[in-house]
Amino acid sequence: MKRILSFLSVLIIAQQAFGADAQTNSVFHIKTGEELLMVSIVGILVLFSITIAVITFSINQRVNHFIKGLHSEKDQELEEAMANRTLWQKIAGLKPISYEKKLVIPHDFDGIYELDNPTPAWFMYLFYGSILVGVVYFFAYHVVGNGKVMENEYAEETAIAEKARENYMKKFANSVNENNVVVLKDAKGIDEGKKIYTQNCVACHGEKAEGKVGPNLTDEYWLHGGKINQVFHTITNGVPEKGMIAWNKTLNPIQIQQVASFILSLQGTNPPGAKEPQGEK
Structure with missing residues (x-):
């Protein structure tokens, strides 16, 4: 003690x-x-x-x-049997089953004895x-x-998955073109498109795409078409006569798809100070 x-x-x-x-x-x-x-x-x-x-x-x-x-009275026969146990019986602390009666403790509970x-x-x-x-x-x-x-394991697995996604996007970026491009609906794609828009398009089209030098991108009117393949084409090749550069040398097709999808997600938002409509519905 x-x-x-x-x-x-x-x-x-x-x-x-x-x-x-x-x-x-x-x-x-x-x-x-x-x-x-x-x-x-x-x-x-x-x-x-x-x-x-x-x-x-x-x-x-x-x-x-x-x-x-x-x-106190030792059973010589039991001691010899204990000494001759198998390796497993010794490791597990087992006693020979043939000597079960000699292992009974002299007390019982409702006829149940303890060994x-x-x-x-x-x-x-x-x-x-x-x-x-x-x-x-x-x-x-x-x-x-x-x-x-x-939480650490989740963060690590998320980082690995994100890296794999980036590699996939780089590998298959050129597989997207204006003939097969589709509007992205997932939050990740839209968010990436928003980042690209903020970095490259705000100066001409405004922070909320309300239009500045360039046209308003939130209404139903378009100068060069408002379908996803048309917006993709316009961003890819630019509009040189209007001062819009071709972005295919700066952005890959996946990135152009992302920013085009983000622009289309702004339809009907009606930001304050929006430029007057230009083009056709």
Whole structure:
């Protein structure tokens, strides 16, 4: 019992030292009170689990010692059989089934008897091993790491998927042309088109496509056609006589499809200060 108390005292001191270290943010870089609370709770749970394990082990040892005392008269034949067990029986802590009657503990509950068969060694190894794994996991992911295991995995998988998507887009960008182009409906494509528009088209067509030097792109009137293939053609080849450059040297077909889809998504938005209609419906 003294050794158990000494062990628990060391754990408590270590817990307090860890808490002080976490508050000063000098070793584990715990930045918020919420993270400190989480670490403290998990630390207490780990400490409680270890305490229960130690107490259980101590009680198990005492019970075994008590039971051995009840069987002070050794059965020489049983001892020889125990010594000649197979390797698996030794690893699993099994006793010969032929000596079951000699293993009965002298007490019963409603006619149910208990055998002097302690918990198998392999189970105890698994039990204590799980505690060790839990402690290692706690320090690896919640002390050294930031504890956001699933969020980190999600971010990593998302980055990989985005990289694969970019490679795919680069590989098949030239497969899009004005004969097979379609209007993109997905938020990702529209958002990419918005970025391209903001970087390249705002100066002439306005922040909300209301029209400045160039025509208003939000109404139903078009100078060169308002279908997706017509808008794609206009952006690709430009309108040199009106001062609009051909964007096929700057943007690839996928990017032109994205910005054309974004422009068509603005139909009917009626932004303030919109330029008067030009062209035909």
